[in-house]
Amino acid sequence: MKTLEFDVAVIGAGSAGLSAYRAAKAHGKSVALIEGGPYGTTCARVGCMPSKLLIAAAEAAHAVAEAPGFGVHAGDLRIDGKAVMQRVKSERDRFVGFVVKGVEHIDAAERLRGHARFIAADRLQLDDHTEVMARRMVIATGSSPQIPQELRDLGKHLIVNDDVFAWDDLPESVAVIGTGIIGLELGQALHRLGVRVAIFGRGGRLAQLSDDVINQTAIDCLGGELDLRLNTTLVSAKLAGEQVVVHTRSDDGGERTEHFQYVLAATGRTPNIATLEFAATGLQLNERGLPLFDPLTMQCGDSAIFMAGDVDNDRPLLHEATDEGRIAGDNAARFPRVVQGLRRAGLGIAFTDPQIAMVGQTRRTLKQGHFQTGEVSFTDQGRSRVMRQNRGLLRVYGERGSHRFLGAEMIGPRAEHIAHLLAWACQNQMTVDQMLDMPFYHPVIEEGVRTALRNLKENLVNHVSEIEHCTDCTPGV
Numbered sequence: 001m002k003t004l005e006f007d008v009a010v011i012g013a014g015s016a017g018l019s020a021y022r023a024a025k026a027h028g029k030s031v032a033l034i035e036g037g038p039y040g041t042t043c044a045r046v047g048c049m050p051s052k053l054l055i056a057a058a059e060a061a062h063a064v065a066e067a068p069g070f071g072v073h074a075g076d077l078r079i080d081g082k083a084v085m086q087r088v089k090s091e092r093d094r095f096v097g098f099v100v101k102g103v104e105h106i107d108a109a110e111r112l113r114g115h116a117r118f119i120a121a122d123r124l125q126l127d128d129h130t131e132v133m134a135r136r137m138v139i140a141t142g143s144s145p146q147i148p149q150e151l152r153d154l155g156k157h158l159i160v161n162d163d164v165f166a167w168d169d170l171p172e173s174v175a176v177i178g179t180g181i182i183g184l185e186l187g188q189a190l191h192r193l194g195v196r197v198a199i200f201g202r203g204g205r206l207a208q209l210s211d212d213v214i215n216q217t218a219i220d221c222l223g224g225e226l227d228l229r230l231n232t233t234l235v236s237a238k239l240a241g242e243q244v245v246v247h248t249r250s251d252d253g254g255e256r257t258e259h260f261q262y263v264l265a266a267t268g269r270t271p272n273i274a275t276l277e278f279a280a281t282g283l284q285l286n287e288r289g290l291p292l293f294d295p296l297t298m299q300c301g302d303s304a305i306f307m308a309g310d311v312d313n314d315r316p317l318l319h320e321a322t323d324e325g326r327i328a329g330d331n332a333a334r335f336p337r338v339v340q341g342l343r344r345a346g347l348g349i350a351f352t353d354p355q356i357a358m359v360g361q362t363r364r365t366l367k368q369g370h371f372q373t374g375e376v377s378f379t380d381q382g383r384s385r386v387m388r389q390n391r392g393l394l395r396v397y398g399e400r401g402s403h404r405f406l407g408a409e410m411i412g413p414r415a416e417h418i419a420h421l422l423a424w425a426c427q428n429q430m431t432v433d434q435m436l437d438m439p440f441y442h443p444v445i446e447e448g449v450r451t452a453l454r455n456l457k458e459n460l461v462n463h464v465s466e467i468e469h470c471t472d473c474t475p476g477v
């Protein structure tokens with residue numbers, strides 16, 4: 001057994017861990033970067049990048065299928081599944097290669113391999129070979145797919161996102177369980193690439209949308225193309241030869257039994273904490289066994305242990321993981337003089353078509369009676385119609401009295417860009433008038449944003465009562 005000593009130990013060499021390592025090193029500390037799995041990060045290996053590569057192929061197929069709508073005919077659509085997966089994997093490997101190269105530049109004495117668990121607040125055990133002593137720690141162990149009990153006996157026919165990006169060819173059929181971001185992104189991409197796909201949701205929510213009106217618009221937009229089965233419970237899934245027999249029941253009592261080649265669990269992710277043995281740290285834990293931490297400093301209580309990335313179960317997105325890693329690594333090095341780090345305006349984008357986006361305060365977090373809503377439909381929006389992408393709705397929220405822009409939810413064309421504009425305005429605490437003073441070109445989709453802001457301004461000035469009813473909202477304050 002080896003014993004090594006460092007100023008700081010970072011558990012996990014994913015996006016958050018790498019960012020924490022760099023931030024702690026900037027203080028001139030000795031820092032151990034501990035990794036128990038493959039290098040390359042979830043984002044590059046099996047997350048953001050390969051999913052967007054698959055979606056890019058699906059968009060190409062969709063553009064060909066939609067071309068006759070412009071009077072353009074490209075002939076019969078043919079999808080070469082092997083070539084699609086080959087590009088997904090080779091481009092993905094390129095991205096992973098850059099990350100791995102970066103890790104290899106780290107001093108070998110600070111790159112430790114092994115699965116870490118706590119044996120004290122300042123001590124870790126790596127597998128059965130090394131003990132690491134460090135006064136300050138950063139936990140950046142990420143998250144893993146959560147698998148419902150009823151899917152656990154399906155062997156290789158149960159898949160998660162990682163498995164999709166290991167395919168050499170596209171399959172014949174996939175039942176996607178879960179209507180969150182992963183289920184919708186992968187489900188729509190596979191559908192557009194010719195795979196028979198059904199997407200099952202036990203509730204009626206899509207991609208974490210909390211505005212009922214936007215959620216319904218998303219159901220209408222995506223449900224027009226996809227086999228979307230909402231309010232449907234998975235009763236059982238059983239293997240029958242090389243197929244899975246999926247038995248489902250919808251809330252209206254209808255039952256169906258269908259065969260699929262694979263079942264994709266897209267049912268959420270759970271923090272990687274099961275084997276960390278927090279009991280040895282003395283940290284205060286919440287009801288799910290996660291240490292309580294301050295999201296501005298990432299510090300757990302007043303300890304020298306910090307959290308970062310998906311493991312903390314708060315804003316599980318790449319840019320947030322990197323920010324949290326930077327704050328955690330910086331504060332671990334500064335401990336005990338911790339400082340608050342920059343947290344940015346909320347920004348979430350689902351790369352469906354149309355794209356879904358959420359900015360700043362979502363409908364769920366707004367206080368009833370304190371805000372007004374403005375909206376624009378993209379159905380008749382000029383540029384969207386020109387491009388035959390005139391589907392969707394944007395709703396913007398503003399604060400009564402101050403007229404400050406608070407946030408937005410949307411499904412619509414090029415939402416990834418509109419969401420950035422709105423997030424920048426939100427972080428700068430702009431008022432609706434200030435946003436309307438900004439330039440808008442013609443003809444662009446952003447003119448739709450202007451329409452929504454004008455509508456919001458009118459409603460703020462006239463105090464139009466909030467007509468919709470949101471079941472998830474904080475009751476009238």
Ligand SMILES: Cc1cc2nc3c(=O)[nH]c(=O)nc-3n(C[C@H](O)[C@H](O)[C@H](O)COP(=O)(O)OP(=O)(O)OC[C@H]3O[C@@H](n4cnc5c(N)ncnc54)[C@H](O)[C@@H]3O)c2cc1C
Pocket residue numbers: 011012013014015016017034035036037038041042043046047048049051114115116117140141142143161182272275276308309310311316317318319321
């Ligand atoms: C399919 C998919 C698509 C996504 N798309 C997007 C997107 O488009 N945009 C976006 O912003 N986000 C996206 N995300 C989310 C994003 O990938 C994550 O938020 C981000 O990768 C989290 O980084 P992390 O450092 O917390 O975790 P990871 O990168 O998973 O790093 C954690 C590391 O810790 C290691 N580890 C775990 N336990 C231990 C231990 N005990 N000892 C040692 N090492 C350990 C793991 O092996 C792993 O390498 C997507 C996620 C998925 C799954």
Ligand SMILES: NC(=O)c1ccc[n+]([C@@H]2O[C@H](COP(=O)([O-])OP(=O)(O)OC[C@H]3O[C@@H](n4cnc5c(N)ncnc54)[C@H](O)[C@@H]3O)[C@@H](O)[C@H]2O)c1
Pocket residue numbers: 148177178179180181182183185200201202203205207208234266267268269315316317348349350351
């Ligand atoms: N574009 C992006 O930024 C992007 C893309 C993919 C993933 N991500 C990140 O990854 C995280 C995880 O994504 P996700 O889609 O797995 O989680 P999610 O929490 O968004 O969605 C999970 C869905 O599964 C449903 N579900 C859970 N258990 C179920 C069951 N037993 N039967 C049927 N449905 C069930 C939930 O109701 C929910 O709709 C997201 O929160 C997101 O932050 C981001």
